[in-house]
Amino acid sequence: MEAKSLWHTDERQSEILSETFRLAPYCLEVVSAYSAISLGTEKLVATGKVPTEMHQIMRVPYQSGNFAFPVKYGYSIVGKTKENEWLHAMHPHQDCFSISAADAYFFSETVNPMVATQLSNLETVINALWMSKVTAEDSVLVCGLGSIGILLAQTLKEYVGAKVCVLETNPTKKAALQNWGFESCNGQKEYTICFNVSAHADGLQYCIEHTVAEGKIMELSWYGNQAVSLKLGAHFHYKRLQIISVQVAEIPMAYREEQTYRSRKQLAEKLMLEIDYTKFITRIIPFAELPSFFEEIRKDKPNNDFITIVKY
Known part of the structure; x- marks a missing residue:
């Protein structure tokens, strides 16, 4: 597969770069639909402000590179499999990707896929x-x-x-x-x-x-x-x-005996089914414009938005 992904090449610049990867056995092939931007964390990553002693601890699933740059980062993405099933995964901003089935969370078709980008934030x-x-x-x-x-x-x-x-x-x-x-x-x-x-x-x-x-x-x-x-x-x-x-x-x-990562994710999905969060998505950025978005962020321009997501 050939994919395009967002890379922060240094503390001043971000680019969309192409890469080729092979599907590993028992992995899912996913075409991205939307991903979430967690502005506070992603601004720190893009500007090189992750403490050195936290570089390993703060790594996210399927991250490439490291926080000393270049780094491919992002951690909440929604897409569809070849079987047309919606899933949420922890993965950097990328237009298509391959993940282990164990790393996929398949959510109900009644959940708005744009809102599903917020599963990690709701956790x-x-x-x-x-x-x-x-x-x-x-x-x-x-x-x-x-x-x-x-x-x-x-x-x-x-x-x-x-x-x-x-x-x-x-x-x-x-x-x-x-x-x-x-x-x-x-x-x-x-x-x-x-x-x-x-x-x-x-x-x-x-x-x-x-x-x-x-x-x-x-x-x-x-x-x-x-x-x-x-x-x-x-x-x-x-x-x-x-x-x-x-x-x-x-x-x-205090909750580890009664809760798991999966049960927490299921509770987040339940909240999405009971509460309408859609109106809080106030900015949708085309994937191709992500480098320009991070250029804005580095200049500390006022952020008037609540939830910002990326559309592929």
């Missing part, structure tokens, strides 16, 4: 729900409304039934959130649980200053090799707050 959301032990009785803040933030906010509202406020500084996003019925925080309220998905120290600091005594702050952001500066001399110690890391790859220890 992060599920980890956040599990680790926070959030209930309908909680008052909740979601700080930073990118792809995971918006999925989390909607899931907290519709699946958990919690009272959700959102904090977003981008004016375009703030207007959209209001139109979608989300309540913006007013700076006066304190929350029992705050979820920081802003990838910024200011967001985490805001959560520290607006969480009730002995409340929880769930940190979903990944900062790469960027230092984070916080003021911990007041609210943090005085209120005995907890800052808890939420990480996607592993099942939280």
Whole structure:
């Protein structure tokens, strides 16, 4: 097979390159339809900000190259087999590929394949729900409304039934959130649980200053090799707050006896069948335009979108 894939050739440039590969026995041949962009992580990868000590740990399935460049990266893709079956896989941005059958997750035809690109992000959301032990009785803040933030906010509202406020500084996003019925925080309220998905120290600091005594702050952001500066001399110690890391790859220890990677994926699919996330896909990029997209990202242009996906 001949395939085209996105490569970050160095911290300043991305290209679509061709490669030829042979199908291994018992592997699936997949034609890509859509893939997801997890903006925070992929920006760190594209700009060379993955810490050296994390290069091996942060490798994703079917990645080629390494984080010191060049690297072929991406980790959530949806496509069809020759038998016309839809599947989700962990794989870099590529127009066709071959994977082991064990690495494929076949999802229901009733799931929108564009939304199915968010299966991995919803697994992060599920980890956040599990680790926070959030209930309908909680008052909740979601700080930073990118792809995971918006999925989390909607899931907290519709699946958990919690009272959700959102904090977003981008004016375009703030207007959209209001139109979608989300309540913006007013700076006066304190929350029992705050979820920081802003990838910024200011967001985490805001959560520290607006969480009730002995409340929880769930940190979903990944900062790469960027230092984070916080003021911990007041609210943090005085209120005995907890800052808890939420990480996607592993099942939280408290759930490992009852949950597996497959059952978590099945729960993510169930959420997709019960909750309409489609409207949050606000940008669809043709695969051929991906290098230009990453050029925008490297220039730190304002991002007005919630969920961005790639169309092949």
